[in-house]
Amino acid sequence: MFSQHGFHGVTLREIAAGARVDTALLHYYFQHKQGLFDAVWARRVAVLNVERMVAMDNYARAHAGALTIEGALEAFLGPLTDPARHRDPGWRNFFALAALVSNSAVWGGEVMARFFDPVVRRLIDLIAQAIPLARREELFWSYHMLSGALMLTLSNNGRLDLLSNDLCHTSDIEQMAPRLVKFCAAGFRALVQPAELPGTC
Amino acid sequence: MFSQHGFHGVTLREIAAGARVDTALLHYYFQHKQGLFDAVWARRVAVLNVERMVAMDNYARAHAGALTIEGALEAFLGPLTDPARHRDPGWRNFFALAALVSNSAVWGGEVMARFFDPVVRRLIDLIAQAIPLARREELFWSYHMLSGALMLTLSNNGRLDLLSNDLCHTSDIEQMAPRLVKFCAAGFRALVQPAELPGTC
């Protein structure tokens, strides 16, 4: 419900009705509305962060010395683009919530940074190993672009379906995921490869 | 106010107080809360859409026969990344609102499509001319990535500042804009250039 209408767009009464309990019970367990929201958020973030960190560790170990941008991105994104996960309404809604939070001007940046910066820093370290001459600054700019494309994907807002007359579908994660990797890997290379250092990669 | 807290996160009382009028006056001019929101939205969208269409027309005329992805993107993005515009709080807030709307699961896609599809279709036509062998499908997927990166930029959520320890700033549009073009141009090329047609571009 939060993912569909935002924090203020849902009432505790609606949530309680959906859970078939009374609003008093929500207060019993979560104190206030914000407490409920935080619980929803934190529970799934914790699961994802472990999976993503493990995926990147495994990748780094298995391909030590021969890291690629594509490989690092696949490890980083894997738990977010797993088709099985996108068939689960609970996860799908959480992804949409993350997308909404991400583009929220006042607290979005702070919340995303607080919960996701460790995994993102790990990704950037992996890519820095894959491209040793990359300027750190450009890695951050590149990640920003990746993050935007990823969050719009997770929002599942249906825009692409309308724009393309149903040639492509926002929800088609099997089609989207490999293209996200390909698009962003090329983008990373374009940014980190300065004109001053021709032919570095 | 809508851009900071969302439609439901702001009350007509707060808006009226901010405008130093009474809530009754808001109803006199805009009927209901939704009417006010729509007016805020539509007014600036109209300005942007004209500018962007003109910019792309001018580019197409000036470079007929020698179109590039970078050139098309610059024309498409120019009115959104103009530093002067980003110094204006009214425009900055509108951009943040667009970013929030974009990642809203229920109506975001529909609204964005309704208001922006004409300019986006024009962009895609330009890029299709620049890369005649590109598959239409891949142009749409590519635009999706561009759109995500752009909207996160416009959200101005401050995440990049925290992630990079102030090495990069979300609000630094002069740094961001050329990188957005470079990153996405490379992404477009990577997606539209199929492995089956090596060396097309």
Next chain:
DNA sequence: GTCTATAGCTTGATAGAC
């Protein structure tokens, strides 16, 4: 056009029975 006043609901939260 702009205000005062207020209707009619809905909200988040709590007290207290069981």
Next chain:
DNA sequence: GTCTATCAAGCTATAGAC
């Protein structure tokens, strides 16, 4: 733990004086 009942405050919207 779960409910009923309810409060005080807030909400959008309107009626009507000026």
